[in-house]
Amino acid sequence: MLIKLTGGRVYDPANKVSGEVRDIYVEDGKIVAPKPNARADTTYDLKGRMVMAGAIDPHTHIGGGKMTIARMLLPEDHRGDPVTRTDLTRAGSGHAVPSTHVTGYRYAEMGYTACFEPAMLPANARQAHMEMGDTPMVDKGAFVMLGSDDYFLRQLAAKKDFSAIKDYVAWTLHAAQALAVKVVNPGGISAFKFNQRKLDLDEEHVYYHVTPRQIIVTLARALKELGVVHPLHVHGCNLGIPGNIESTLATVRAAEGLRIHMTHTQFLSYGTEGDKKFSS
Amino acid sequence: MPSMSPRQPKGERASTELFENVVDPFGGMLCDDLVVERSGAGLKVVKNGSAQSIAGFERKLPPANPSVNGKVVALDAAVKQAAKLIGKANLPLFGGLATDVEGMRAVLALAERSGGVVDHALSEVGERNLKILQTSGWITTTLTETRNRADLIIIAGSDIHLLHPRFFERIVSPLDSMFDVTAQKRTVVFIGKGLDRSGAKGAQIGEVVTLACKDEEAGRVVALLRARLRGFRVTPPKASGVTLAEIDALAERCRKAAYGVVVWAPPSLDFPHAELAVEQFTGLVKDLNPTTRFAGLSLGGAEGAPTAASVCTWISGYPLRVSYASGAPDYDPYRWNIARMLKDGEGDLLVWIAAISPDLVPPPTKIPTIVLGTPGLAPATPPSVFIPIGTPGLDHAGRLIRVDNVMSLPLKGLGRAEIPSAAEMLSAIEAAL
Numbered sequence: 001m002l003i004k005l006t007g008g009r010v011y012d013p014a015n016k017v018s019g020e021v022r023d024i025y026v027e028d029g030k031i032v033a034p035k036p037n038a039r040a041d042t043t044y045d046l047k048g049r050m051v052m053a054g055a056i057d058p059h060t061h062i063g064g065g066k067m068t069i070a071r072m073l074l075p076e077d078h079r080g081d082p083v084t085r086t087d088l089t090r091a092g093s094g095h096a097v098p099s100t101h102v103t104g105y106r107y108a109e110m111g112y113t114a115c116f117e118p119a120m121l122p123a124n125a126r127q128a129h130m131e132m133g134d135t136p137m138v139d140k141g142a143f144v145m146l147g148s149d150d151y152f153l154r155q156l157a158a159k160k161d162f163s164a165i166k167d168y169v170a171w172t173l174h175a176a177q178a179l180a181v182k183v184v185n186p187g188g189i190s191a192f193k194f195n196q197r198k199l200d201l202d203e204e205h206v207y208y209h210v211t212p213r214q215i216i217v218t219l220a221r222a223l224k225e226l227g228v229v230h231p232l233h234v235h236g237c238n239l240g241i242p243g244n245i246e247s248t249l250a251t252v253r254a255a256e257g258l259r260i261h262m263t264h265t266q267f268l269s270y271g272t273e274g275d276k277k278f279s280s
Numbered sequence: 281m282p283s284m285s286p287r288q289p290k291g292e293r294a295s296t297e298l299f300e301n302v303v304d305p306f307g308g309m310l311c312d313d314l315v316v317e318r319s320g321a322g323l324k325v326v327k328n329g330s331a332q333s334i335a336g337f338e339r340k341l342p343p344a345n346p347s348v349n350g351k352v353v354a355l356d357a358a359v360k361q362a363a364k365l366i367g368k369a370n371l372p373l374f375g376g377l378a379t380d381v382e383g384m385r386a387v388l389a390l391a392e393r394s395g396g397v398v399d400h401a402l403s404e405v406g407e408r409n410l411k412i413l414q415t416s417g418w419i420t421t422t423l424t425e426t427r428n429r430a431d432l433i434i435i436a437g438s439d440i441h442l443l444h445p446r447f448f449e450r451i452v453s454p455l456d457s458m459f460d461v462t463a464q465k466r467t468v469v470f471i472g473k474g475l476d477r478s479g480a481k482g483a484q485i486g487e488v489v490t491l492a493c494k495d496e497e498a499g500r501v502v503a504l505l506r507a508r509l510r511g512f513r514v515t516p517p518k519a520s521g522v523t524l525a526e527i528d529a530l531a532e533r534c535r536k537a538a539y540g541v542v543v544w545a546p547p548s549l550d551f552p553h554a555e556l557a558v559e560q561f562t563g564l565v566k567d568l569n570p571t572t573r574f575a576g577l578s579l580g581g582a583e584g585a586p587t588a589a590s591v592c593t594w595i596s597g598y599p600l601r602v603s604y605a606s607g608a609p610d611y612d613p614y615r616w617n618i619a620r621m622l623k624d625g626e627g628d629l630l631v632w633i634a635a636i637s638p639d640l641v642p643p644p645t646k647i648p649t650i651v652l653g654t655p656g657l658a659p660a661t662p663p664s665v666f667i668p669i670g671t672p673g674l675d676h677a678g679r680l681i682r683v684d685n686v687m688s689l690p691l692k693g694l695g696r697a698e699i700p701s702a703a704e705m706l707s708a709i710e711a712a713l
Contacts, residue, residue, distance in 0.1 A: 065686055071593045072413060075611055078597040082608035091392050091608050093597030099609075100594050123422075126679065126688040130381060131594050150458060193429065195538065195573050207459065 001041045002027050002034065008046030012053065024051060054113025059233070059263050062103050063117045063131035063142065065124045070097040090136075100134040108137035117142040118182055118233055118263065122149065125176035143233050144176040147183030147215050148190035156218060157208040169222045180230035181223055185237060186215040201237050201247050201254060212237050213254045220258040231259035236268050242278040245269045298326070303691045305380075305636055305673040306336035308581015308683035309423065309444055316694060323674065323696055330445045336637065337674065341697055344655030344668035355667070359705065362631075362650045362665045363712035369629035371605060372396035375618040376632040378583040378640050380678030380691070383633065383702035384591035390631075390710045397603045397627065398596070399618040400588040401640055402580070407613060408546045409578055410589075410599055411555040418562040421541060421575035422684040427451045428458035429573075432537035434469045434530075436561050437498025438548035441476040444579055448479025455484060467533060471498040473521060491530065493521040495548070499557025502564050505530055509567055534564075540574040547580050581683030583636050590681050619643060632659075635669050635702050652702055670699040 003026040010017050010024065025034040034040075061067055071078070071094065078093035083102050085091035092099035098106060107115055115135070120128045120142040132140040146152050146169065155165050169181060187210060188199035196206045201213050220232040236251045238244040248268045252260075262268070266280070273279035302314040307330070315327035316337055323337045346358035353361075366372050374391045377384065377400040391398045400406070412418060426433070433452055440447050452468060465486030470477055472495035480488045493501050501522055508514045508531050516522045534540055542561045549557055561576060568574040580586075593599045598611035610616070621627045622645045630649040634640040638656040642649055642663075651663040654671050672678030673691030678701070681688045 065590075068590050068593045069413075069685075071597055072410070072589075072599045073417065075414060075598060078609075079611065082606075082610070084607040085392055085604075090389075090595075091604060092595070093609055099597035102597075121686070124686050124688075126690070127590070127681065130679070130688070134385070134595060193425070193539070193573060 002032075002038060004034075004040035004043040005046050005051060006043055008049045008051040010051045014053075052111065055111050056114040056116075057107070057112055058116050058230075058261075059118040060115050061097075061117060061119065062100075062115055062135055062140070064120055064128035066119070067097060067131060068127070071099065100131055101136055104136040104138055112138055114139040114141075116140070116179065119184060119235075120144045120176060120178060120182075122146075122172055122176050125178070129177060141179040142176075143180040143182040143230070144172055144178035145182045145184055146172060146219060147186035147212075148188070150190065153187065153190060153205070153208045153210060153215075156210045156214060162218075162222070165218060166222045166226055169219065170226055173226075173228070180228060180233055181219055182233040182235070183212075183215060183219065184235040185239060186212040186234075188212065188237060198241075199237060201250050213251075216251065216254060216260065217256060217258065220255055220260050224258055231261050233261045233263055235263055239267050240270070242270050243272045245271055296320075297695075299692065299694055302694070303673050303680070303689045304330075304333040304336070305584075305671065305680055305691060306332050307444060307446075308579060308586065309446065309450075310581075310680055310682045310687070310689045311446055311450065312689055318694055318696070323694060328446075332445070336671075339638070339656070341655045344666075344699075346668065347663075347666045349664055350662050355700075358665050358667050359708045360712055362667070362709045365629055365648060365650060365664060366390070366394045366396075366631065366709065367713050369394065369396075371603075371627045372629040372631055373618045373621060373627040374398050374631045374633070376401050376634045376640060376642060377585075377588040377600075378634045378636040379587070379702040380584065380635070380672040380680055381587055381591055381688070382678060383635065383672075383706065384588055385595070386703040386706035386710070387633065388592060388595045390706050391602075392604045392609075393710055393713060395605045395607070396631070397601075397605070397616045397618060397621070398592055399601050399616060400583075400585050401634075402547075402583055402585045403589075403600050403617070404619065405546045405580055406585055406589060406600070408549055408554040408558055409580075410613075412558045412562055416559065416562065416566075419565050419569060419575050420684070421577055422686050423451055423577070423682070425575075426541045426543075426577055427454060429539040430466060430541040431464060432467050432469070432533055432540040434471065434540065434542045435475060436502060436542055436544045437472045437475075437495045437557060438543070438545035438579070439472075439475050439495070440543055440545055440548075440579060441479040443545050443547060445479075447579065448481075452480060453482035453484055455482075457484075467537075469530060469533070471501050489530070489533075491522050491526055496551045496557075497521075498544075499554075499560045501527070502557075502560040505534075506560065506564055506567055509534065509564075534568055534574070535572070537568075537572060537574070540565075540568065540572070541577050542574065543577045543579060545579045547582065577684065579683055583634075583640055584680060586683055586685060587679075587681045590685065622647070632663075633669075633702050633706075635671050652705055655697075655699070667705050668699050669702045669705055670697065672701070675699050676701045 005024040081095040083092045090101040092102035115138045187205045191199045237247045271279040296319040299316045302316045303312045313328045317324045325334045345352045346355045348361045467487045468480040470490045473492035474495045565574045589599045596602045596609040601613045601616040603610045603616045632642040632651045634653045648664040650665040652669045670676045674696040676693040678691045
């Protein structure tokens with residue numbers, strides 16, 4: 001079935017198209033160059049509208065037990081934003097942490113076609129996928145957290161050979177059905193369970209005696225060798241702490257040339273200037 | 281939709297099959313180490329059963345057929361009649377909700393479509409926690425973290441051993457733990473004189489301490505403890521059963537603990553304003569976290585309550601007691617309480633789902649009821665429509681969320697009986713609207 005989108009103003013930087021009014025043909029879910037005498041089965045008139053590739057949100061908390069706890073914590077936020085069902089769409093609620101269907105609809109309304117849950121706990125992967133399964137319209141994926149995973153930290157502490165670590169990373173990606181691997185305050189979440197209240201890049205975890213640097217470099221290398229497309233997604237050390245720009249820069253250097261994705265770096269790039277000794 | 285003829289539980293089968301790593305849907309802990317054998321005679325728990333799981337798995341299902349007003353009908357006819365009643369109702373009430381994730385998804389779709397109310401049979405128990413989660417928040421841990429880390433376990437006013445017979449065996453007393461905490465021996469403290477302490481035994485248990493107050497006074501005792509931890513002068517009333525020396529000793533244990541866990545069970549806190557006791561337990565946890573690690577562990581979870589609360593929350597935005605009458609979800613834990621609504625004559629149709637235990641019968645009511653129930657469920661008032669449904673983990677595959685919320689477990693179908701699931705039937709009813 002051939003679909004024609006006509007009259008829209010097309011923006012496609014990848015193909016150097018910038019604001020040109022032109023037709024786009026879609027067949028079997030793909031954009032195609034139509035055969036010379038092709039007749040469209042359906043035509044949509046997009047005069048006065050823009051046509052762009054769908055946006056991708058590579059880091060959006062849309063699924064997992066923590067989101068459902070957040071929803072339980074915010075009835076007043078949800079009461080302020082009720083969403084009525086229609087013949088085509090489900091009901092729901094919420095602004096800061098909307099219910100799942102509303103999340104999908106809002107993203108679609110904003111022109112997103114893909115969203116990624118960045119912090120999927122391996123033990124909670126099933127629920128993350130169930131919540132994403134109830135998020136319509138957009139494509140979804142998730143990144144699985146390994147930075148405070150006890151099995152991985154034990155391997156690291158025991159200086160297990162690298163192929164065993166790669167196997168565990170690969171197994172976790174598959175078992176959790178994840179697209180990528182995430183670290184959040186690498187090693188620090190685990191350290192807190194042992195009452196260690198901070199963990200700098202080169203500080204040793206009080207039980208495992210491994211450092212965030214080792215965690216980041218080991219996982220980044222494993223992902224590279226496994227051929228995982230998205231690099232290690234890094235929520236670094238000392239989030240929110242004044243002066244953390246130093247550990248963020250140190251983390252970039254620590255990657256030793258391996259690709260890493262530094263996420264929400266704004267919260268990890270504070271200085272200590274000004275009378276409150278807190279600057280952005 | 282599956283075959284329209286009335287269903288019977290499966291008769292004799294030639295083969296015997298052994299299933300390992302079977303999940304027990306009859307307890308909130310969702311123990312997943314059961315070994316179950318299926319033979320011509322039915323299911324038998326071969327290993328790791330408890331009285332509750334054995335009763336659940338080995339129960340012989342009585343024959344059960346779809347019926348309308350007491351008369352056996354074809355499944356198709358029952359579905360159509362249910363759809364007719366729901367379509368006509370001004371305010372259908374969707375209660376019971378002892379089902380799995382798929383069942384809850386289907387309930388919410390149907391309730392939304394028909395403008396009804398969604399509330400679980402045991403939500404009153406859940407409210408004891410929810411009120412505190414929503415107002416002050418809390419820090420909780422999981423079963424596994426407790427087993428691996430807790431050097432101090434405080435059982436607060438709740439008979440955990442009675443409600444969860446395998447909790448001590450699997451979490452408090454096992455030989456091994458990940459961080460060798462058992463090598464140093466755990467201390468177990470019971471706040472409440474009537475609590476069964478027999479589970480706290482084994483080489484890994486060091487001291488077992490009991491504060492002999494009345495079980496329902498545990499909240500007050502913890503309040504005294506919190507005050508003492510802050511350095512206030514405290515005088516336990518003579519009638520409390522607890523001395524200042526005991527409170528001070530417990531305060532010292534709390535300060536010295538590396539990872540303390542305060543355990544309570546909402547079903548045990550069966551007295552007015554029980555949430556105030558929960559507030560003290562979670563408050564103690566908060567008071568201790570600035571200097572050491574403490575967490576709470578709530579052990580209710582019967583009849584699929586965690587599943588119902590979580591699925592309802594992610595789909596509607598609210599944790600049960602939701603009305604879709606306006607077309608958008610409206611949350612009101614006082615109004616949309618089905619037990620109260622039935623007593624006060626609100627709502628004109630009750631749709632009751634009870635797939636897990638045959639004891640979860642609907643409350644007596646004069647309004648028409650549609651019951652989707654496990655065979656053997658015997659409602660006091662004969663339902664207008666009855667549709668037998670399977671139990672997840674026995675009759676069909678499914679997913680349930682565990683009592684500590686982080687874990688969800690996949691349940692296998694063990695082939696006990698060929699009965700449709702709640703999800704299949706609710707979807708069929710919605711399609712017939």
